[in-house]
Amino acid sequence: MGSNGERAARGGQQRAETREVVLAAVRLFTEEGYEATTMAGIAETTGVSRRSLFRRFGSKEDVLFAEHDELFETVVRYMEASPEPPLDTVVSAARLVFQGYVRDPEITVPRYRLVRAHDRLRDREVAMTARYQAAFSHHLAEHAGGGRPSLEAEVVAAALIAAHNHVLRGWLRDPEAEGIWERFDRAMGRVRAMAGPLFEGPRGGEGREDRVLVAVYPSGVERAELLRRVASAVDERG
Amino acid sequence: MGSNGERAARGGQQRAETREVVLAAVRLFTEEGYEATTMAGIAETTGVSRRSLFRRFGSKEDVLFAEHDELFETVVRYMEASPEPPLDTVVSAARLVFQGYVRDPEITVPRYRLVRAHDRLRDREVAMTARYQAAFSHHLAEHAGGGRPSLEAEVVAAALIAAHNHVLRGWLRDPEAEGIWERFDRAMGRVRAMAGPLFEGPRGGEGREDRVLVAVYPSGVERAELLRRVASAVDERG
């Protein structure tokens, strides 16, 4: 689709304006209703012609998901460039996606409300997560022999996306709640724990990696006692 | 009253005709192309009026996926009636879905080709599998405490669906190949092996079961900070 340098300069200007259009559209969708809002209406309130709206976004739905598409491109490029082992890469990619949502609640939160209310939009949202899932399993497959994604790769990608979406939905319902990232990391950790034996040894054992702490304890244990034991366990292993 | 008998007689006739319409539409889609085929065209070749097509199917896409929707209803009703433990039930439900495809290659195979070629249709197909996934995790949640589906339930449902789709795609690419059901059962077995410790583990006993704490943290994190996070995590879950 043409040279990159030109695109960057031009695209920069375009994107600023594009974001304004998206925000205006989101406002119209929530205030007037999605179905009731016409592309002609968006054109009128934004000053951009109806025809140009279709040229930029492709469709009415794509106005809502334009930012999402950009994010997807970013994530794919990140995975291609990442030198880490594939499982670490896709987990980081999932974190990137999550960040893409959390960073931009002005769009993602009202969009979530719209998505919940309209089947068509819900399908579109689901299709996006499916694209991520496909990209993830594809990445896992490429760095584990190439060819078509294996059963394991697809299952791990699906589990990862499901965990991501689980935490994400919680945040979308209550964007003000604290400790999102802790919840996210815990969810990722659990999927890793599940995926590890199935997929491959997730750890290389270098110095800079994440560490995993797993504690199994009877439900009757006191909070203080539990923390004391965890502390000593951490001390033992450095 | 009489709604069942009436419906059965009437519905039976309708469905026979409906199936013919779907088959004719599939033929048109594959021969003339999906976009090039208009609802007016389908109406002409089937003898059913354009208006009635929209009434029966709702949309052009829904002509292709009409059978699929019926299958979904069947699967949901099966799960509601099943007395087996939830994990067994959803696995059986997945088998039911798989059977729904394999039993009717006349529609599912050409549909698969169409789905691969057109983004819109692909989204629709993906939305269907997402509906199954939601139904599965919902079933797992209902029979494990009720309320909103837990992370585990969603991850297991996603993994199950992913495995199902993996085997299904293999069959769709080559419907004549032998040993589909063996492949299906093996895939299900692997997911169960993976899901077992994650899903059934925490659900084992009454009040006395073990709890699992998983923490993932960068190796550079301070001891005190780590313990603080662990403490808050423990507090959140009780």
Add this chain to the structure above:
DNA sequence: CGCTGTATGGCATTCAGTGCCAGAATAGAG
């Protein structure tokens, strides 16, 4: 200045999808 490539806007058209209404088919009651 002219030339070329590109983004935009206006116009017309196709087609999916919906509301409205009239007519046909059918079930049920007498």
Add this chain to the structure above:
DNA sequence: CTCTATTCTGGCACTGAATGCCATACAGCG
């Protein structure tokens, strides 16, 4: 069998998404 209520169907008109075509405005380059 007849009358009636309900339901299914088809025709008609309309909205709006989406696309193609063409003219215009604006950039860079000689």
